[in-house]
Amino acid sequence: xxxxxxxxxxxxxxxxxxxxxxxxxxxxxxxxxxxxxxxxxxxxxxxxxxxxxxxxxxxxxxxxxxxxxxxxxxxxxxxxxxxxxxxxxxxxxxxxxxxxxxxxxxxxxxxxxxxxxxxxxxxxxxxxxxxxxxxx
Ligand code: UDP
Ligand code: MG
Numbered sequence: 001x002x003x004x005x006x007x008x009x010x011x012x013x014x015x016x017x018x019x020x021x022x023x024x025x026x027x028x029x030x031x032x033x034x035x036x037x038x039x040x041x042x043x044x045x046x047x048x049x050x051x052x053x054x055x056x057x058x059x060x061x062x063x064x065x066x067x068x069x070x071x072x073x074x075x076x077x078x079x080x081x082x083x084x085x086x087x088x089x090x091x092x093x094x095x096x097x098x099x100x101x102x103x104x105x106x107x108x109x110x111x112x113x114x115x116x117x118x119x120x121x122x123x124x125x126x127x128x129x130x131x132x133x134x135x136x
Contacts, residue, residue, distance in 0.1 A: 005083040008129035010118035013071035037077040
């Protein structure tokens with residue numbers, strides 16, 4: 001019996017803008033993730049603020065929300081065994097300079113803010129985030 005888990009992944013505006021969506025999607029597929037759902041959207045700033053409300057007290061909150069709503073993003077539900085932790089590993093550290101060799105952020109990230117991908121960090125947040133974008 002497989003113990004498949006779901007996580008939310010976002011290809012952020014810096015990567016979509018550089019036409020890296022297909023390449024990044026291939027990274028997920030190559031690493032055994034199934035892209036269960038996928039859509040391209042452009043958020044309003046108010047929507048980005050809601051998505052990132054967990055960070056509302058952080059000094060980078062306003063810039064982060066400006067940035068996430070600055071252009072189209074690709075939102076995906078990824079499936080794999082231990083998808084949440086496995087996706088965080090594949091993404092690498094928040095700051096691309098600190099990310100390990102072979103990770104998506106190491107390969108494609110520009111800076112700590114323009115780091116190309118988002119991934120849910122816990123089972124609770126994965127559910128909330130999947131619901132945010134793919135509410136039935
Ligand atoms: N971020 C930033 N400056 C910082 C820390 C984070 O601009 O000093 C941005 C960055 O885009 C990051 C997002 O805020 O991906 C959310 O931060 P978090 O600490 O949750 O990092 P993540 O979970 O994305 O690795
Ligand atoms: Mg986070």
